[in-house]
Amino acid sequence: MKFPFYIAKRYLRSKSSQNAVNIINFITFLVIVIGSAALFIVLSAFAGLKTFSLSFSNTFDPDLKASPSIGKHFTISPGQESALREIEGLANFSKELEERAYLTYKEKSTIAYIKGVDENYRAVTGVDSTLIFGNWGSDVYNGVIGIGIYNLLGVPMNNRTAMEVLVPKPGEGSFSQQGFNSKPYDELALVVSGVFAVEESLDKKYVFAHLPVVQDLLQKNDTEVSGINFKLKEGAAPEQVRNDIANVLGEKTSVLTRQEQNTSLYRMLNTENLATYLIFTLVLIIALFNVVGAIIMMILDKQQNSKTLYSLGTTVAALRRIYFIQGILVTSFGGLIGVLIGSLLIGTQMAFGWLKITPSLAYPVEYNVMNLLIVIGTIVVLGLISSKIASSRVTKKMIAS
Numbered sequence: 001m002k003f004p005f006y007i008a009k010r011y012l013r014s015k016s017s018q019n020a021v022n023i024i025n026f027i028t029f030l031v032i033v034i035g036s037a038a039l040f041i042v043l044s045a046f047a048g049l050k051t052f053s054l055s056f057s058n059t060f061d062p063d064l065k066a067s068p069s070i071g072k073h074f075t076i077s078p079g080q081e082s083a084l085r086e087i088e089g090l091a092n093f094s095k096e097l098e099e100r101a102y103l104t105y106k107e108k109s110t111i112a113y114i115k116g117v118d119e120n121y122r123a124v125t126g127v128d129s130t131l132i133f134g135n136w137g138s139d140v141y142n143g144v145i146g147i148g149i150y151n152l153l154g155v156p157m158n159n160r161t162a163m164e165v166l167v168p169k170p171g172e173g174s175f176s177q178q179g180f181n182s183k184p185y186d187e188l189a190l191v192v193s194g195v196f197a198v199e200e201s202l203d204k205k206y207v208f209a210h211l212p213v214v215q216d217l218l219q220k221n222d223t224e225v226s227g228i229n230f231k232l233k234e235g236a237a238p239e240q241v242r243n244d245i246a247n248v249l250g251e252k253t254s255v256l257t258r259q260e261q262n263t264s265l266y267r268m269l270n271t272e273n274l275a276t277y278l279i280f281t282l283v284l285i286i287a288l289f290n291v292v293g294a295i296i297m298m299i300l301d302k303q304q305n306s307k308t309l310y311s312l313g314t315t316v317a318a319l320r321r322i323y324f325i326q327g328i329l330v331t332s333f334g335g336l337i338g339v340l341i342g343s344l345l346i347g348t349q350m351a352f353g354w355l356k357i358t359p360s361l362a363y364p365v366e367y368n369v370m371n372l373l374i375v376i377g378t379i380v381v382l383g384l385i386s387s388k389i390a391s392s393r394v395t396k397k398m399i400a401s
Contacts, residue, residue, distance in 0.1 A: 004321035007309070008329060021301050025330075028294040031287045032334030033341065036379050039280045040342035043371040046276055048364035050269045054262075056199040059126045060206075061261050062094075062229035064242055066253040073097070074252045075223045083248045084228075089236030090245070094120035094229045097214050102166040102185075103207065105153040112149055114165055114188075114207045116214025124231040127196065127208075133157075134194030140210050143190035147197040148204030155192045162189035165207065170219055188217045228253075281378055288331070288386045295327050295390035303398070310399045319399070320391045327387025328380075335379030339372060 015022055068074040076095065084093055097116040103109060122128045122136070134157050136144060143163070145155065155163050165188040190209060197203055215222060228249075232241055242255050249255070259266050299306070306319055346365050349355055353362025 003314075004318055005325055007322045008325035018301055021297050024290075024294050024297055028290040029330060029334050031290050032331055032379065033338040035280075035284045035287045036335040036338030036375055037342040037345075038338075039277075039284065039378070040339050040371060040375045041345060042276055042280055043273070043374065044342070044346045044365045044367060045363070046273045047366040047368050047371060050273065051366055052364040053265070053269060056202065057262050057265060058258065059130055059198055060202065061258050062124050063232045063238065063258060064230040064245065065256050065261055066228040066230070066245060066249055067256060068226065069252055069254050072099075073220065073224050073226050074249075076225060076228065076249070077223060080248055084245065087241060087244045087248070089233050089241040091231045091233045091236075092120055092124050093231070094118055094124040095211060095225045096121065096227050096229065097211060097218065097220065097224070098226045099167055099214070099218055101207070103149065103153065103163060104166065105155045105163045106161075108153045110149060110152050110204075112146075112207055113205055114167070114209055114214055114217075116209050116211040118211045121208075121229065124229045130196040130198050131194050132197045134192070136208075137191070137193030139191065139193075140213055141189065141191055142193040142210075144194040144196055144208040145192055146203035146206055147195050148200060149207065150192070150195045152204070157192050157194070159191065162191050164188070165190055165209075165217070167217060186217055186219070188213065277374070281382075284378065284382060288382045291327055291331060291383065291386040292390045294330070295323050295387065296393055298326065299323055299390070299393055299398075306394070307399055316394060316396050316399070320394045322391075323394060324387045324391040327390055328383050331379055331383025331387070335376055335383070338379075339375055342375075343367070343372070 084090065095118050098113055101112060101114040103112050131144070132147065134144070136142070141162070143165075145163075149155075153163065166185045167187075168185050169183075188209075190207070196208075211225075212222065215224065230241070230245065232238060238257065242257070246253070246255050309319060310316070346367050349363065349365050350367065355363045357363050
């Protein structure tokens with residue numbers, strides 16, 4: 001093995017007497033460098049976009065969340081609340097009650113979700129950081145709305161004219177036993193005290209209010225909720241805490257991780273990442289045909305040398321190994337240099353943010369060791385295949401001719 005490696009190393013450093021062969025070898029090396037750098041940069045950019053996209057949902061989504069297994073609501077007793085507080089690794093929890101509602105202010109209206117939350121909600125989630133103006137209010141009839149709803153309805157803050165929240169009355173049909181003149185909905189007047197902004201879909205979706213007020217609006221008692229949000233302590237084992245919560249709440253609830261709360265979003269991001277990797281790998285496969293061509297050109301250029309080595313006792317298998325190793329060296333060095341260039345570009349983007357999405361927002365990228373290994377592994381595997389194909393052209397007949 002030392003002899004083929006030594007000869008391959010010499011061939012790699014030496015120039016051919018044919019200028020065309022030198023140009024082809026340089027172009028092949030350059031293609032590998034550019035291809036591996038591009039693949040690493042794109043994977044790093046998608047990793048940054050994934051983290052950036054998830055940061056929006058993570059503001060609202062807790063570490064763990066208990067949702068009803070059947071229906072829209074479930075009950076939690078004071079005894080169960082006490083048992084939850086005793087769970088090791090659980091920092092805090094917050095109850096919520098959510099329902100779709102019709103919002104109206106003067107002559108403008110929209111459909112959104114009213115979410116009643118207790119006093120622990122801001123400690124369990126990062127929703128406090130999303131408040132762009134106003135506050136959570138001191139009155140029980142204060143509410144916080146998204147910037148999308150705020151712009152759509154034009155609701156002023158802390159105004160005497162409140163925003164109306166309408167929800168259908170529970171029961172069968174629109175008419176109750178009280179007669180035809182009764183309203184088929186319950187209503188709540190909320191004074192907007194603050195506005196939050198996360199991203200467009202969430203900004204148009206939620207109105208936050210105090211839990212007891214929403215329970216009264218939906219005609220629920222103080223033990224009925226639609227979900228419980230949990231915040232874990234630093235270093236806590238999520239699976240263990242999850243099992244403990246499930247044991248306390250029973251089969252009426254499902255305890256979901258943050259990823260399970262956004263399965264569609266995670267699936268979409270992972271699919272996009274995989275599709276991008278496969279597309280760029282296909283480009284690399286096409287580019288590495290240059291390696292096959294370059295090695296074959298080298299074989300023809302060094303045919304006389306191969307005859308000399310064969311005459312001195314070198315076997316055909318050893319000659320094949322020489323060109324096989326040469327191909328691996330070319331692809332490996334090209335891949336490493338490409339990854340190094342890509343790492344420098346990603347590093348400067350992270351440090352200085354020279355590429356901007358908006359004047360105030362740098363394009364998000366993320367340096368990930370796994371992406372580094374994926375690129376190097378892809379280049380090496382494709383290099384092995386292309387080198388094997390090219391080196392197989394060395395035959396006894398070719399050397400003897």
